[in-house]
Amino acid sequence: MVRKTKAEAAATREALLDAAEEMFIQHGVARTSLEQIARHAGMTRGAVYWHFKNKADLFHAMLQRVRLPFQELVEALDDPELVKKPLEAIRLACISGFEHLERPRYRRVHAILIHHCEVFSDIDPLAMQNEMAEESCGALRDYFQCAARLGQLRNDISPALATQLLQSMLGGLFHDWLRNDGSFSIYEEGSRLVKTQLALMQPHP
Amino acid sequence: MVRKTKAEAAATREALLDAAEEMFIQHGVARTSLEQIARHAGMTRGAVYWHFKNKADLFHAMLQRVRLPFQELVEALDDPELVKKPLEAIRLACISGFEHLERPRYRRVHAILIHHCEVFSDIDPLAMQNEMAEESCGALRDYFQCAARLGQLRNDISPALATQLLQSMLGGLFHDWLRNDGSFSIYEEGSRLVKTQLALMQPHP
DNA sequence: AGGTATCCATACACTTTCGCATGTAAAACG
DNA sequence: CGTTTTACATGCGAAAGTGTATGGATACCT
Numbered sequence A, B: 001m002v003r004k005t006k007a008e009a010a011a012t013r014e015a016l017l018d019a020a021e022e023m024f025i026q027h028g029v030a031r032t033s034l035e036q037i038a039r040h041a042g043m044t045r046g047a048v049y050w051h052f053k054n055k056a057d058l059f060h061a062m063l064q065r066v067r068l069p070f071q072e073l074v075e076a077l078d079d080p081e082l083v084k085k086p087l088e089a090i091r092l093a094c095i096s097g098f099e100h101l102e103r104p105r106y107r108r109v110h111a112i113l114i115h116h117c118e119v120f121s122d123i124d125p126l127a128m129q130n131e132m133a134e135e136s137c138g139a140l141r142d143y144f145q146c147a148a149r150l151g152q153l154r155n156d157i158s159p160a161l162a163t164q165l166l167q168s169m170l171g172g173l174f175h176d177w178l179r180n181d182g183s184f185s186i187y188e189e190g191s192r193l194v195k196t197q198l199a200l201m202q203p204h205p
Numbered sequence C: 001a002g003g004t005a006t007c008c009a010t011a012c013a014c015t016t017t018c019g020c021a022t023g024t025a026a027a028a029c030g
Numbered sequence D: 001c002g003t004t005t006t007a008c009a010t011g012c013g014a015a016a017g018t019g020t021a022t023g024g025a026t027a028c029c030t
Helices: A006-027 A034-040 A045-051 A055-064 A070-077 A080-084 A086-101 A104-115 A125-149 A159-179 A186-201 B006-027 B034-040 B045-051 B055-064 B070-077 B080-084 B086-101 B104-115 B125-149 B159-179 B186-201
Strands: none
Touching (some): A006 A055, A006 A104, A034 A045, A055 A104, A070 A086, A080 A086, A086 A104, A086 A125, A086 A159, A104 A125, A104 A159, A159 B125, A159 B159, A186 B159, A186 B186, B006 B034, B006 B045, B006 B055, B006 B104, B080 B086, B086 B125, B086 B159, B104 B125, B104 B159, B125 B159
């Protein structure tokens, strides 16, 4: 059995990516050979080299399956009332993000990107992380500025400062969660932390 | 010239560790060979294998040069008045920690541990990070509990929640700082963030 | 002063991995 | 239905890295 139908070929490609995820998170990116990935998917290296140029190309393809931009999380809420309550919009967007992250594939790939891969050849994971951080940070800032204009932010805290506080808190929580192998629910913990932090930032009643 | 005096031998050992730091942070741990480390220090692999058992042993020795426990930071303050002001103790300890981290060697090694190394053979960087996180987290919790007893913490925020908030914020800031290659001062940014966050947690005047 | 342990360079064998070249049977296409 | 292309498996050469064995010159000790 050699030649497969087009659907089967696409399935083996996905299977290779799945196998790569599991091997990467178990042994690290650098320590897993293309042979191990292929064998774990029930294939040989020939399949890998047919679907991907090399390990960097495979790695890049793996990341493409989990991209989630922050702005889309807010837009997905699709509630016109939220323009009047930007802090609430932030809270709901964070919760939505937590839900996404708890899906196994998202958790695995982000854990790989942050904890299980070094710089190699084509790919610079730190640059990718910076890119994602900058993106969400910019969106956050917009909403905090909106909140400040509406008087829904303590006036002794600038929008920029509020952004940094929340951004750092989210990042720290995210890293803790990944580092502890998802031993707690980032959805529950994150919801509590974000709710508390945003409450602290609101003006006194 | 082969046999060196004991002081010279110790110097070459340090030089090897210095070279390892630079190569690790530049190319990642897995992608740098012992040959590269030795050549960069003006030696050959023979010197490396004399001073260290293998790469994992060298890596471990590199980490031993920068260990800094959180509790010692507080004790180093050595101000008896601080037992009455636990939040201030936390703030000063964080600032002291930031000062340590800005020293180039500390920054380099932590960046390597967090961003430039994968699990390999003997060493599990995630376990090390968890150990360090647990340690500082426990110390933080003690001080927040003390603050709660003294009525210096908002009573709608439990000490555990306050600990998680600050811990996450510090971790996120730390990662951002390392990821951005120290492009901003963690001392200045961190001082502002910690000061603001602690102020938010205090009861209304 | 002589012997020995130290400190490091050099050389060699071995393993691992990569990239490519080739083989091949079935699916896709006209 | 014949031809071409696809979707892999297999095999080979080259390169890199590791661990160790050996050599040698000198600092250190008695």
